[in-house]
Amino acid sequence: MKLIHCLLAVSMVLLSHCLYAQQNMVLSGRLKDQTGQAVAGATVSLLKDSTLVKAAIANAQGQFQFSRLKPAVYRITVTYIGYATYNSDTLQLNATHVLPDIVLQPATATQLKDVNVTARKPFVETRIDRTIVNVDALISNAGTSALDVLEKSPGVLVDQDGNISLLGKSGVTIYIDDKLTYLSGSDLAAYLRSLPSGSLEAIELMPVPPARYDAAGNAGVINIRTKKLKQKGFNGNVSTSYTQGVYPKSFNNLNLNFRNNAFNYFVSAGYSNNRNFSDLLITRSYFNEDGSPLSDFSQFSAIRHRYRSPSLKMGVDYYKDKNTTIGIVLNGNTSKATGLVGNNSFLYNPAHQLDSLVTADNRDERMFKRGGVNLNYRHQYDSSGRTLGIDLDYIRNESETNQLFKNTSYYADSTLKGRDELQGFIPSGINIYSAKADYTHPLSKTAKIEGGLKTSYISTDNKADYAVTIEGITTPDYDKTNHFLYKEHINAAYGNFSKEWAKLSLQAGLRLENTIMQGRQLGNAVKTDSAFKRNYTNLFPTFYLAYKTDSASTQQFILSYSKRIERPGFNDLNPFISPLDKFMYYVGNPFLQPVISHSLDLSWVYRNRITTKVNYAHYAGEIGETIEARGDRFFSRPANVGTSNYVSLSVNADLQPFKWFTLHWFGIGEYCHFKGNLYNNVLNVDGVNYVTNATAQFKISPAWNAELTGLYRGKITALQFVLGDFWAMGAAVEKKILQKKGSLKLAVNDLFYTRLNYGDINNLTNASGRYRNKGDSRVAQITFSYNFGKTYEKRDRSVGGADAEQQRIR
Structure with missing residues (x-):
């Protein structure tokens, strides 16, 4: 009798296991285009008797998966902009099954026309390792510059000098099409102002x-992807705008493609013509050692700038066969800037x-020229996705x-004191x-390894x-005259592993x-030569772990960690006085x-619509702008300032409560603490910073759309500076x-x-400062844009491998 009970119990366990297995089947597959490249971001729908059962978004490898399925007859449809809708045959699912690769076909011209009528990319998309902001999703981005577009991106701040921060942290690296700009400071700001948003x-x-x-x-990486026309035949788009404030501005762009x-x-x-102004008020107070007043200083500056910048990028791709592409890209731009300051x-x-x-009458004229050439090679070995890229x-x-400073001094009774130039x-x-090489090797349909090598060499020559x-007599100013030479060689290697399961995704890398x-400042009649050399090696790990609650990614939890480095800007190492x-x-x-910095993120993503993120970052020796008071002069210089710690909570939401109304909202609150020594003073400051912005979009009719934007920035604590709050609205x-x-538009x-823009300068020796700008x-800006094209055919284009050095040119 006991034996019968045991056999019955075992049978019940086996039966329940079989029933559970039958209701926990997995259906998966992968999407490709005609060239064998993965199609990421496509919507895959699982249907039963024409009823939607589940939906999924193809990942970066083009893979999708449906889990916890019951035995039934299913059908799959795939939709993606630029491709014809794919409809599969019916499939009887009785066990876990991997579909053959699905090859999407380019949409016809008629299909593309239909897509243009109805499709609109979301403003924000979330991936395991990045947030993607689609530029054309905001009407107010039209007719502006790349710098303006960045400022409207969630978590990005651009200050009055064009310095860019990400999630409240400075030290962000800017790429264009996965290629480092090698620019920073005023040069980077000028370059981004010259790029039309079109x-x-x-x-x-x-x-x-x-x-x-x-x-x-x-602070991480911001990669700006430019438009790349991929249609067969002759295609293009054009965008032109006129902007009027106190001064006029214009941004124009033309893209052409022939395949x-x-x-x-x-x-x-592209061509941009930008005029603007800045009215700057600076006040300073100086004190004796006992804290009693010594003197006061106030200065009002009327600053007028004009930038004119043409840019050109051109190239050709040669498709040797369906697996091999060879290309060349030439690009360049010039920027002529004139600044008048009274x-x-x-x-x-x-x-x-x-x-x-x-009284001062100052003039600054600057001509900047930038040119580059890229040779690229890409080969796909087989349909599994093994690829090699060389740049x-x-x-x-x-x-x-050319600078000219004219100063005239007067006594209190307005009599002349002196003149100098x-x-x-x-x-x-x-x-x-x-030079760099990148290799990708899939281990399976859900796992791959990547590796690469890179070397770069930079040489600078600054005079x-x-x-x-004074009183008509001109002499060399050897205190400010200098000649600085700098060379830098960076060699790098990296490996990366990624793996996806039904609900879990893992990515880990090491670089x-x-x-x-080495740097050398050549001497002059009163200064001797000086030089320095450094050689250091570092390891930089990165790690991502993502968990999704179901195949439709209703909820995702993402944990990430990285170690990074910020090298000084090339010219920041030059001991010159400007x-x-x-x-x-x-x-x-x-x-x-x-x-060296360490950053740890924990994110919760709901339906790819709401992302909540908690971040902790630690900087050892953060480089920041510092101010030293010496007599009646202020000296601004970059310096390593002790340690910095940041803790932040941010929320990014992309909501559509009605078909005619969409709301994009971003908010961040951050606690920061800076501790160190600064010009023989102890620096120990902290603060709570917060920023929020929102965009409301209204679909009035198929042909009409409207938009309202709002921004509020609270007070920002940054080393010696406390930046004031402000708000702004747009339509x-x-x-x-x-x-x-x-x-x-x-x-x-x-x-x-x-x-x-206003703020205070603190932690000065026997001095304080304040500014208002x-x-x-x-x-107001009006923009006209026009697109023309034929059949869409997707093909990746390499744009370069110089990924890390130009960012530090100032």
């Missing part, structure tokens, strides 16, 4: 970038009575700056050579010749970088050390024309003219 496809935000990207940039058989030719040309500086005695007055790059940057000529040249004229650098005006100077720092409207191939930014932020 040439941009998407912004990829990567606070924790994967190992294939260079380890440079403590015929084995060759694909492409051209992208200011009045008032110096007061301890009783705050006027002691003297200095060779050469980039040349040149600039020439300072003339400066500052030429600069930078050569960048880079500064200054002369001072090794060796840096050899005047901004008679009372403000910029000084380089040859003692700067690279900064835009769009009308589809010319059979919906063209559009007219009208936008107004900073409607109520409330975007005011108003610019040309309230503008």
Whole structure:
């Protein structure tokens, strides 16, 4: 009897196991295009008797999976912009099954026309290692520059000088089409202002970038993807805009593409003409050792700038066969900037009575030229996805700056005290050579390994010749004249492993970088030569772990970690003195050390609509702008300032409560703490920073759309600086024309003219400072854009492998 009971129990267990197995079957597959490349982002629907059972989004490898399925007859449909809808035959599912690879076919011209009518990319898409912002999703992005587009991206802040931060942290690295710009500071800001938004496809935000990207940039990587036309035949798009604030501005862009058989030719040309102003008020107070007033200083500057910048990118891809592509890309741009500054500086005695007055008439003319060539090779060995990519790059940057500072001093009674002039000529040249190879090897349909090598060599040659004229006599100013030579060689290797299960995704990478650098400042009549050399090697791990609750990714939890480095900018190491005006100077720092950072993220993603993220970051020796008070002059220089810790909570939401209404909202709150020594003073400051922005979109009709935007930035604590809060609002409207191939867009930014930059400078020795800056932020712009094209055919184009060095040119 006991034996019968045991057999019955065993039978029940086996039966329950079989029933569970029958109801926990998995159906998976992979999507490819005609060339064998994975199609990521496509929507895969699982149907039963024409009823939707589940839906999934293909991952970066084109893979999709449905789990916990019951035995039944199913059918699959696949939809994606640019491809014809795929409908499978019916499938009787009785066990876990892997489908043969699904090859998507290009949509016909008629199908594409239909897609243009109904399809619209979401503003934000979330991936395991990045957030993708689709530029054309916002009407107000039209007719602006790349720098303006970045400022409207969730988690990105751009300050009044064009410096970019990501999730509240400075030290972000900017790429264009996975290729490092090799620019930073004012040069980077000028370059991004010269790129029309009409040439941009998407912004990829990567606070924790994967190992294939260079380890440079403590705040992570921002990759700006430009538009690449992929249709057969002759295709193109054009965008032109006119903007009016106090001064007029214009951004224009043209993209052309011709593909015929084995060759694909492409051209992208742009031209921007930008005029703006800045009214800057600076006040300073100086104190004796006992804290009593010593003197006061106030300065008002009327700054007027004009930028004119043409740009050109052209190239050709040769498809040797369906698996091999060879290409060449040429690109270049020039930027001519003119700055006129008139200011009045008032110096007061301890009783705050006027002691003297200095008026200045300053002029700054700068010509910047940038050119590069990229040779690329891509080969896919088989249909499994084994690929090899090789990039060779050469980039040349040149600039020439002419400065003239005219100062006239008066006593309190307005009698002449003296006149002086300072003339400066500052030429600069930078050569960048880079070579890299990347290899991808799938281990299975859900796992792959990647690896690569890279080497880069940079040489810079910077001169500064200054002369001072007093009472008609001109003499060299050897204190500011200098000649700085710098060389840097970086060698790197990386490996990356990724694996996907039904609900779990894993990605882990390790990058090794060796840096050899040397700098030399040539002496002059009063200064001796100086030089430095450094050689260091670091390992940089990255790690991602993602868990999704079901095949439709209703909820995802993502854990990520990275270690990164921020190397000093090339010119920051130059111990030169550069005047901004008679009372403000910029000084380089040859003692700067690279900064190592650690970042840990935990994210919750709901239906790819709401992302909540908690982040912790630690910087050892963070590089930041510091201010030293010396007499009646302020000196700005980069410095390693102790340790920095950041803890933040951010929420990014993309909601559509009604078919006619979509809301994009981002908010972040961050606690930061800085601790170290600064000019013999103890720096121990902390603060809570918060920023929020929102965009409301209204679909009025198939041809009409409208948009409202809002931004609020609370006070920001950053080392010695406390930046004031501000808010701004904007509005835009769009009308589809010319059979919906063209559009007219009208936008107004900073409607109520409330975007005011102001702040305090603290932790100074016996001094304090404050500033207030108003610019040309309230503008109205009208943009016309037109697209023309034929059959869509997807093919990746390589754009370069110089990934890490140009970012640090200032």
